[in-house]
Amino acid sequence: MNPAQPRILFATDLSRWAEGAEQYACALAASWGAALTVVSVLEFPPGMNPDYPVNRLYLGELLKQATRELVELKARASARSVPVKTRIATGIPSQEVSAAAEEEDADLIVVGTRGKTGLEHVVLGSTAERIIRTAPCPVLAVRAKKPGADEARSLALHRLLVPVDFSDCSLDALEYAATVAQREKASLKLLHVLEPVSYGLDFTLLHAAKREQTRDAMTARLSALASAVSGVGLTAEYELRGGMPADSILDAVRQADADLLVMGTHGRRGISHAFYGSVAEAVLRRADCPVLTVRSPKFQPGHRPVVAPRGERATNPETKE
Structure with a gap:
């Protein structure tokens, strides 16, 4: 890899909430000539035994689904002439994303956020905010559009x-x-x-x-x-x-x-x-x-x-x- 080439890490849960962030990650990778890595984390709370049969079956299904959806994401990026490297991790999303950014020596992390407020934010927190507090590089947070909202704004900055x-x-x-x-x-x-x-x-x-x-x-x-x-x-x-x-x-x-x-x-x-x-x-x-x-x-x-x-x-x- 060219050491002068920017490196972007796109962290996604592969849900519809991450669609806007995906578009920005691909657009920036194309305009910056950056290398793009996509990471998806199979959320698995600490303390649970991954070798327990039920947990192993659960992780196996998550892995199959994530692998299939990452193949589709790579195809969408390829249609925009953006080459993508993918990786899958297991654990706590914010921790695994920060670790992946360290390993990839990322210059920028792109992540989607639902923009939780009020009691929902207090109870559920925000993976994006936890990533921001620990990331080894700047983080671009793209808020998801609510169902029925107007079309996404132009990606041009x-x-x-x-x-x-x-x-x-x-x-x-x-x-x-x-x-x-x-x-x-x-x-x-x-x-x-x-x-x-x-x-x-x-x-x-x-x-x-x-x-x-x-x-x-x-x-x-x-x-x-x-x-x-x-x-x-x-x-x-x-x-x-x-x-x-x-x-x-x-x-x-x-x-x-x-x-x-x-x-x-x-x-x-x-x-x-x-x-x-x-x-x-x-x-x-x-x-x-x-x-x-x-x-x-x-x-x-x-x-x-x-x-x-x-x-x-x-x-x-x-x-x-």
Whole structure:
């Protein structure tokens, strides 16, 4: 395999919910000239004995069905001139997908998501979100269309929206978004959300002057980042808006008619994740367009940075981090 060739891993449960993700995986593989590997995981909870006759029969039937459906998937990809390598794993889907990405040295994982919200999300969770928290590379999550919904949007990625809070992970996402925009000949829009100000016990606004200074400082930084992106030949603009991050980001996606949302994520787990939550995951559950989350960006050899490397970046004007 050419070491400079991008490698895409498409994780699928072979259900109708994964159809949209399959289309994006094949489209990106074709436009990027990438090697495409498809992995399907036969879900088998830990603690169950695979050698027990009933379990062996159950796994055997799953294997037959998955093998048959992967052959059909390869035929569909071949019709689009996209060669595909397939693999089947057994175990917990999120763990097996992350392991496959490591073994394949994947540059991008593509996965479908049903966009669960509310009680359904609390009870059932999301395989896509678990993959995002542990994946060794960026993850493109494509939300499935509900039955009876309008036809899927165009697969072309013309307009990319990148929320930036000036943290390292959001700037890494911007760097990766610029790479995607170069491949897709797309434009970028940078967005920073200025969260609501605090109120004192007497309900008066605190630090109004400092808030204005912060707004001016962040506007200047957004402008500088947009200029850096424009400096590599891309079309870039920026916007500063107020509100709660997830809601403001989703509003910006709709108003910009974005084809792709690119977000950084800390990949928190356990107690930290339960306490702080994740803006990326909140957006993922509600966004209509695909969401590309970047926790561990991977770049091709010879990549020239668009934004400053981590050690040379300025501090966040809101948090002084």
